[in-house]
Amino acid sequence: MSSDTSTDTDAAPPEEDTGEDPILGKVIDGCKVVRKLGQGGMGVVYLAEHESLGQEFVLKILNPSLTGAEDTVERFFREAQACAQLNHPGIVAIQNVGQEGEYYYIRMEYVEGETLEDVIRKEKQLEWRRATEYAIDVADALSHAHQKGMIHRDIKPENIMLTPKGEVKVMDFGLAKHVHSSAKVSVTGQIVGTPFFMSPEQAGGKPTDARSDIYSLGVTLYYLTTGVKPFNGKNLQEIFLKHFFYAPESPKVYNESLPEALCEVIKRCLKKKKKERYQSAKALAADLRGILEDPSRPLADIERSAPSSAAGPVPGDDGDKTIATGGADDDGGATVKVADDDGGATVKVADGDDAQTVAVAGKGRRGRDRGEVKSVSFTSASMVFQDDDATLQVDQAEEEEDAHAGL
Structure with a gap:
């Protein structure tokens, strides 16, 4: 898989055929390629018509630049067959999945309609009952996939189709992972997914499970009911920092009609630690159905003692650091305050070409004066601030991994 955070569906609307694409007009798996639908890091998606059946299908062609890597092709086939x-x-x-000549392909059902991203762009925000019904349908689909050992890893409005009949279809399992897949054909630390919707563990290149999909569905439901992405930013670093450490404002701030119970459900989906989220899509769907039946009914299994959903830092436990993202400073950079028992540090994440320039001041751990920082490194999972005397690393809290959680 590409380490690019874009996917096959992160593409512009269907393009007009120019005649320059060599795949157009070719017959692959008995289907004549009609037009290009989109393009992403993994490959190109086409509309094709089966020559014998006269039925329309979608063909996803693996990017030719990726076919030289044996592990990529093996993973492409293995995961497509599992899906x-x-x-x-x-x-x-x-x-179907296969190879025809130089092309590796997946043939999929063609679904007419529009994505929920298309819907939200037109309507700005959805009535909460309607959005909740869509989320239940997605949770039911994910529950089926999770029980089969499949994790989607890229749940977002662009990957949820709404048919003319009002049916919801989850598409693009192109980043899906089978929990039993061999680690020998995976690249450690790859970031897969879409930044605004990916879970903290995905952003950090750490192991994912069913609860990662639940997080992404929670982000999606927040977005559908408010029209606002809860983890937004001017650059990738700022978005990731918010996924790691920041609790978004309650969705009720942007949509006063939302029931408190629904806000609680969304908040639980967005917990930083997987063990604090819903442990299965089935449990999530059950609570959402309960809200539709009686919006005022308290949800007994939602932790009322959980940290406030108001915007601000997420209180750490088990030794976690407290992180708060601030607004832009005078220079236009985002700021992050890293606090420990003895002091703090201010991190400036600049924009543009200087996106990894960070300034740190204050005391380090054990109260030592930090002075000027000699080196700063940014990774997807952590920030390391180092000088001659001390090193302070802010990382995601480690959790006991359970690849089968939620399955």
């Missing part, structure tokens, strides 16, 4: 075992009305079906 083909999914049989649920809420999941776009994979019909």
Whole structure:
């Protein structure tokens, strides 16, 4: 998989055929390629018509630049074959996977309609009952996939189709992972997903499980009900920092009609630690159905003692650091305050070409004066501030991994 955070569906609307694409007009898996639908890091997506059946399908062609890597091709086939075992009305079906000449392809069901991203761009925000119904349909589809051992890893409005009949279809399992897949054909530390919607563990290049999809669905539901992305930023670093450490404002701030119970459900989905989220998509769907039945009914299994959902730092436990992202400073950079028992440090994340320039001041751990920082490193999972005397590393809290959680 590409380390690029874009995916096959992070693309512009369908393009007009120019005749320059060599794949247009070719017959692959018995289907004549008609037009290009989109393009992303993993490959190109086309609309094709089966020559014998006269039926329309979608062909996803693996990017030729990736076919030279044996592990990429092996993973492409293995994961597509695993996804083909999914049989649920809420999941776009994979019909076939194979190789024809120089092209590696996946043939999928073609679904008419529009994505929820298209819908939200037109309507700005959705009535909460409607958005909740969509989320239940997605959770049901994910529950089926999770029970089959598949994790989607890229749940977002662009990957959720709404048909003319009002049916919800989860598509693009192109980043999906099977929990039983061999680590030998994976690249350690790859970041897969879409920055605004990915879970903290994905952003940090750490192991994912079913609860990672639940986080992304929570972000999606927040967005559908408010029209606001809860983890936004001017650059990738700022977005990731917010996923790691920042509790967004309650969605009720942007949509006063939302029931408190729904806000609680969303907040629980967005917990930084996987063990504090819903442990299965089935449990999430059950609570959402309960809200539709009675919006005023308290949800007994939602922790009322959880940290406030008001914007601000997420209180750390088990030794976590307290992080708060501030607004832009005079120079236009975002600021992050790293606090420990003995003091703090201010981190300035600049924009543009200087996105990794960081200034740190204050005391380090054990109260030592930090002085000027000699080196700063940014990784997807941590920030390391180092001088001659001390090193302070702010990282995500380690959790006991359970690849089968939620399955």
